[in-house]
Amino acid sequence: MSHPDDAALMSRVAQGDRAAFEVIYERYCGLVYSLALRILRDATTADELLADVFLEVWRRSDRYDATRGAVATYLTTLCRSRGIDRLRAQKRAPVVQIGDDEVMSAIIGSETPDPARNLSGNEQRGRVLRALATLNEDMRSALELAFYEGLSHSQVAERLSKPLGTVKTHIRQGLIHLRERLRMDGSGDA
Amino acid sequence: MLSFALGDLEQGERVDLTEHLRAGCPTCESAWRESEATIALIPMGLRPMEPPKSVKERLMAEIDRDLRRRAGEATDPAGVQIIADLRAPGVSATSPADCGSWPRLAAQLLPWILVACLLALWLQSRQDFASLEKHLQDAHGVPAKP
Numbered sequence: 001m002s003h004p005d006d007a008a009l010m011s012r013v014a015q016g017d018r019a020a021f022e023v024i025y026e027r028y029c030g031l032v033y034s035l036a037l038r039i040l041r042d043a044t045t046a047d048e049l050l051a052d053v054f055l056e057v058w059r060r061s062d063r064y065d066a067t068r069g070a071v072a073t074y075l076t077t078l079c080r081s082r083g084i085d086r087l088r089a090q091k092r093a094p095v096v097q098i099g100d101d102e103v104m105s106a107i108i109g110s111e112t113p114d115p116a117r118n119l120s121g122n123e124q125r126g127r128v129l130r131a132l133a134t135l136n137e138d139m140r141s142a143l144e145l146a147f148y149e150g151l152s153h154s155q156v157a158e159r160l161s162k163p164l165g166t167v168k169t170h171i172r173q174g175l176i177h178l179r180e181r182l183r184m185d186g187s188g189d190a
Numbered sequence: 191m192l193s194f195a196l197g198d199l200e201q202g203e204r205v206d207l208t209e210h211l212r213a214g215c216p217t218c219e220s221a222w223r224e225s226e227a228t229i230a231l232i233p234m235g236l237r238p239m240e241p242p243k244s245v246k247e248r249l250m251a252e253i254d255r256d257l258r259r260r261a262g263e264a265t266d267p268a269g270v271q272i273i274a275d276l277r278a279p280g281v282s283a284t285s286p287a288d289c290g291s292w293p294r295l296a297a298q299l300l301p302w303i304l305v306a307c308l309l310a311l312w313l314q315s316r317q318d319f320a321s322l323e324k325h326l327q328d329a330h331g332v333p334a335k336p
Contacts (some may be wrong), residue, residue: 004230005233014212016257018250018253018257020265021253029241029246030238030239030240030241031234031236031238033239033241033245034233034236034237034238034239035233035236038233038236040334047241047242050241050245051245051252054224054254055249055252057251058253059256068223069227072234073227073230075228076233076234077230124231124234126234128231128235129235132232135271143232147229178228178231178232179225
């Protein structure tokens with residue numbers, strides 16, 4: 001979801017530009033919200049997480065370094081980190097308030113609320129979906145548990161009832177496979 | 191490196207690798223950044239979902255409060271200091287644009303205002319009493335007290 005003007009917008013946000021912040025929010029709120037829902041699986045706390053992430057973007061905009069990656073990457077990294085912090089603070093397994101079908105449709109679905117909003121975002125999403133589709137089920141499920149729920153390799157092994165070594169291999173191979181596929185598909189921007 | 195980027199290294203390994211990266215190994219730093227970038231791309235496969243409008247409304251209201259606070263700090267630093275000085279020790283100073291601080295400030299000033307009012311009333315009543323006493327002395331020819 002890289003845009004040529006994202007970095008410029010973030011620079012304006014750092015100077016307290018409300019309009020620039022609003023553009024960034026409109027551009028990426030859908031992505032961040034879907035990630036918040038996927039991690040927390042609860043609409044109320046996902047709303048709070050979404051607001052927390054963007055408020056942090058506003059108040060700590062100096063933390064964004066355009067040389068280290070795209071704004072979308074920064075936002076999803078921040079959302080994942082804060083979301084997993086919340087999960088751990090709650091000290092509970094995520095409560096499934098959204099059906100698994102809905103979660104899966106959020107992962108592999110093809111519709112966006114506003115297709116015209118973000119063409120390059122859709123292109124990148126297409127590349128990632130193609131790369132994810134090439135993962136086998138073992139790699140995908142292990143990666144998703146590690147990424148979205150912040151589980152350690154041991155916890156993933158326990159959840160999937162598989163040996164730790166096998167899970168480590170699946171995660172490692174899954175990420176290497178994903179990286180190679182994305183590299184081949186020209187999605188090196190993150 | 192992938193495990194490190196995913197946050198799943200043991201504490202000791204994590205510390206060692208962090209130190210190694212801080213030492214400036216270009217090969218490992220490049221591998222780490224690439225791993226981070228790969229991991230960060232995973233949620234790009236999620237279908238964007240429209241959040242409730244109320245989230246944006248609350249967020250923008252908070253940002254407007256921030257902007258007012260910053261504007262207040264930028265335009266009236268002396269006023270901020272005066273208010274800070276009036277506060278009780280240990281109470282942090284914030285901008286006058288912070289609406290939540292005014293009730294607290296008023297509550298702190300209220301006892302002093304009451305004392306001042308009582309003092310004024312006492313002085314006034316003393317004056318009234320003195321003039322009444324003088325009036326009685328004049329009317330009844332009572333000699334003034336030494």
